[in-house]
Amino acid sequence: MLKTTLRNLLAHRLRLALTAAAIIFGVAFVSGVLTLSNTLSEAFKKASATDYKDVSVDVRPTEDAERDRQVPALDDGLLGTLRGLPGVASVRATNTGYTAIVDRDGDRLGGRSNTNGTTFAPGPDGQDPKYRFTSGHGPRAAGEIAVDERAAKDAGFRVGDQVRVVANGPVLTSVLVGVFTTDDARYQVGGTITLFDRATAQELFSEPGRYDDIAVRAAPGTTEEAVLASVRPLVPSGAEAVTGAKLRADQAADIESGTKELTQALLVFAGIALFVGTFIIANTFTMLVAQRTREFALLRAIGATRRQITRAVLVEATVLGLVSGAIGFVLGIGLSEALRSLFNSMDAELPPGPVVIAPGAVVAALSVAVVVTVVAAWLPAHRAASIPPVAALRSDLPPTAKSLRVRNGIGAFLLAIGIVICYGVGRTKDKSTGDVFMIMGGGFVALVSVIMLVPLLSTPAIRFAGRPMSAAFGISGRLARENAVRNPRRTAATASALMIGLILVSTLSVFGASLKQELDRVALRGITADYGVSLIGEIPMDPAMAEAVARTPGVTEISQLRSANVRIGAAADDGFGGSGGSGDGTEVVSMDARTGLGLLRADFVKGGPEGFADGLLLGEKKAKDGGYEVGSRVPVTFPDGQRTTLVLSGIYEDDGLLGDAVMSNETLTPHLDRVVDTDILVRAAPGAARELRGNLEKALGDNPAVKIMSRDDYRKELGGIVDLLLNLLYGLLGMSIVIAVIGIVNTLAMSVFERTREIGMLRAIGMDRRRIRSMIRLESVMISVFGAVLGMALGLLIGVLGVNAAKGTSEMTPVVPWERMGLFLILAGLVGVLAAAWPARRAARMEVLGAIRTE
Structure with a gap:
């Protein structure tokens, strides 16, 4: 059987090539991440090895x-x-x-x-x-x-x-x-x-x-x-x-922790790519088993047991996984350098150094390749073993209706559970961070259920959506539609790979658009100053810079912003937060008592700015957690250890700009050993705002580390950060999309091979090559768009519910980026066209008589 299995692999090498590509890309991601982690860890350790060598x-x-x-x-x-x-x-x-x-x-x-x-x-x-x-x-x-x-x-x-x-x-x-x-x-x-x-x-x-x-x-x-x-x-x-030994141990632990966190985050995306790849592998082996029905039946007829048939298919999967894993690991080495360049382009400042290939990374990459391939091939192997010897007289063994009924029943049950979780949490008024994770959990259950229900959904959805194509492209469109719904399992597996990628991308898009809208609101509503002055990277500024700003022509008033960790509330020990709760340290923002609240707005829900000069303002959540009301005398322990009580003069809406607590510079500054500013807020004289930026740049000596930003600049910078993170996440998810595209190409190519005689008959009765190509392309587009629409719909649902669930911890409201969704849909159609290019060309170039004679 082993010799037969290896010969089968060689005989079907072209059909398995694209499946191998899906495994290679997934393993390359894993390999690249592990190699990058080992390389960075070694580079950091080497760089820091001499730092404390002479420190006792x-x-x-x-x-x-x-x-x-x-x-x-x-x-x-x-x-x-x-x-x-x-x-x-x-x-x-x-x-x-x-x-x-x-x-x-x-x-x-x-x-x-x-x-x-x-x-x-x-x-x-x-x-x-x-x-x-x-x-x-x-x-x-x-x-x-x-x-x-x-x-x-x-x-x-x-x-x-x-x-x-x-x-x-x-x-x-x-x-x-x-x-x-x-x-x-x-x-x-x-x-x-x-x-x-x-x-x-x-x-x-x-x-x-x-x-x-x-x-x-x-x-x-x-x-x-x-x-x-x-x-x-x-x-x-x-x-x-x-001791120096502790310094070295702490530094090694920090390096290990930092690289571990990066590795874990990247492996999540590698796992997604491999998960998408399992659909491709399972689909390929399912189609191979169906195409080799007579072969397996003949093996059974001459004495092969079910266990031998199962083992033969799994051995094929193992060999395929090993070969693909080895190639993927080598490609992953190059990918690790590409990832390092990507992060360095985003100011990550990763250290230079030679690539480090650890034996553990080799073993992990090969193990992942084999395990994923064998697991994905398990059900097809089981089906191959169940083929009876009498099937040698037939060319195909269609799936039973019973299996689909069971699958649909389980899928419907899981969908109901997911809806109950999401709807129940969504209706909760006082939401917490845990509710967001509950929504995500419900969304995952719904995802699994939809994957199981895709065969049920594919037939009516494609029949309905394919009508315009049938009308527009005639016989090519009608045949494409019928081919797409002919085998619901195959269509479902192909569409699901693309669907998973679009679910994640759509969910991220909703969160990104909602976050950008909230940041816009905070920046435009909360910042009333004309300009803010700060140093890059939130580096503290010498107060001499504020003096230079105040002397600048066109400036009518400024407020220096400072911050410090202050203990608010009574603690069990010495006021330094030993018992947790309201006695823990709080990052306090301080500003000029006279001008601060005129340049940085606080939306008061109770009280107001009266008494702020020698009092205290608290955010709504902080006041509620501490049980404080306007007029309460709040115990405060300053950074220098001095204690006092301040009168709570106002409670404001939590908006992210003011943090949990605000006091005046006049109250906080005497308790700081080193006085520095985090920001300087500036009000321009009437009509002088446009010229003021240039005046400030000149007054600060054309300092390249200084940022002078208007409210619109703040809004654009915050939005740019969100876009940067989204683009990074899109890029990391890109491998999953690539594997999904490979899956579409693979399915179409194998489908063309499977339908060789059918295509030959179509050519024989007058269908020209152009229409054959059109038929394959339209089938690909239908499957791609179906997967994309399903993915975007579920992604939008999860995103909207997730944003609503986050309302307990933020003021975000759901925003659906329809323009981006439209772009995704157009790209899905283009993916279908591109994925069909090679299979369509191969189908159109078939020699008619040879195709008809094909067994």
Whole structure:
């Protein structure tokens, strides 16, 4: 039987080629994702391997201090004390923050997050061992900088040039005194590094006399634990001391976690592609079994058992899966590089490095290929085994009506369950995030039910929708319609592959359109300022920028926006959220008491702005969760630990702009160690709004890191982010659509082979080649449009119900992007035409007499 099975594979290699292509594309996606994950993980680990190799103990601010913008006393006094500890060989203190290098064209080098500035920290010999200078030397005074070799080359800078850099405020012009290379992980993963002298780095990134990191290196023979025991009693409030081993372990864990999350997200889309591929595989083997009915019956007649027949079909599937999986894995290596380029084009800043092929990825890819192929071929194999020997006298074994009745019954039952879940949750008034997942679960049940019901739906739907084509294309249209409904199972499997892709794409489109409308509403209604000024990447700004904005001609008023983590409500321990609930930290937005609420609108449901200057405003949900009403005295613990009670003067609608809580700058600022702005809102003088943008750009020194945005700019930027995410998701779903198209080509090609004698008879009685091609194309279009309409209908339903379910956590209302739906429908028709090109050409070129003689 094994020899017979292998010969059958070779005999049907052309019919299995397109099925192999579906497996190859699905496995290539899996392989590409796993290879990308391994490559990134290795690149990050290699880049960071040297980062902490000379660090025995690191003293740094705690996460709470960093979040609350508190600056612990990591000063020269502590630095001197640490240097004098026994067992300490050296101590290195630095400050680090965002710094962008401005090239000769006035543009920023690097991305948004991986452009860094830090301290040049020389030892007694005047050298900083972390940086190796290829020309010049490290900065020694204010007005001097050094940049990494790659940045200098990209910008065309040489030692002695005047270089502009941007940190957290106005553009700084400094003299380039050195160019260096380094093993710093930030540089190794493609970032830029700018070195400043100690005083300048402190002024830019912390406070004069304060550091944000002190690295201690142990003397030979001294353990990290011994140094930690000496350092820990000296650590000030708001800071912590950790061993180098813990730093390295934490960094490895972060790398593992980050790559794992990316891998899991991408594997979801790979799984969708493979799921779509199972329809193609099952359809192919079903058609092969039907075409080989006489062959299997003859094998049964000469003594083959049912188990041998089943095993023979599954062996074919296994070999097909192994060969396709191997090819798919090789293609996946190239796909991994394409994925990396895709993410880098979106400012993901993934590190460079050689492709890493792990044995686990090879095993996983081949295993997935074999398992998916064998599972998809299981039912066709079972049907092959059930063919009786007497069927050798017949050429076909049609499916029984009973099997369709059972399938339709199960499908109808599941559809009822899905409708009950979606309708029941949809009618709930107070919805939560869990309700959204319930809707998605109901939608999945409905999806499964529709897949089972597609054979039942296909015949009446295609008969009805095919009438215009029959009228327009005559005999070609009528034959195409009859061919499309001849085998409901085959049509269903082919249409379902495309349907699944369109369900996901349509659902995403509804969510995207609804989200864009909500963001438009928030931006246009909530922002009443003429312009907002901020730095890219939400980088905090030096208040000196607000002073420059306020002096700009055409500005009548401004408000600086700030934020901090404040504990609102009474907690069980010390007010810092130990018990959860209302005592947990809340991100508070603060603004100017006089002008803020005139530039950023709050829609009050209770109370109002009166008393805001020394009071508190809360979002509707935050007030409800804490049980507060207007006039309530709300306990507040500020970032510096001071406690007070503030009067709640107003409760506003939750809109995403103001967050959960708002207070005035006058109330919050005295409790911040480091005062920075997140945004500056600007009101223009009457008639001066158009000219004001240029005035602001000039006042801020043509800073390439500054964003000056009108309300319409905010709306477009938010909409652009949504479109970018949608296009990314569409792209990741594109593999599923490609596999669905392969399925249509495959089904039509095998159908043409199956109907060879029929096509020959049509040619013999006068049907010309043009009409034959037209018949195949129209059949393809009918199946494609049927699958697309069904997919879009279910996708729109799930999307609308999902948006309605999300109303408990957002103010979105469902929006159906009809223009995009129309485009999808047109594309589905084009897919049908393109998919039919080769099968139609093959059918039209059949030699008439040879086709009639075909068995």
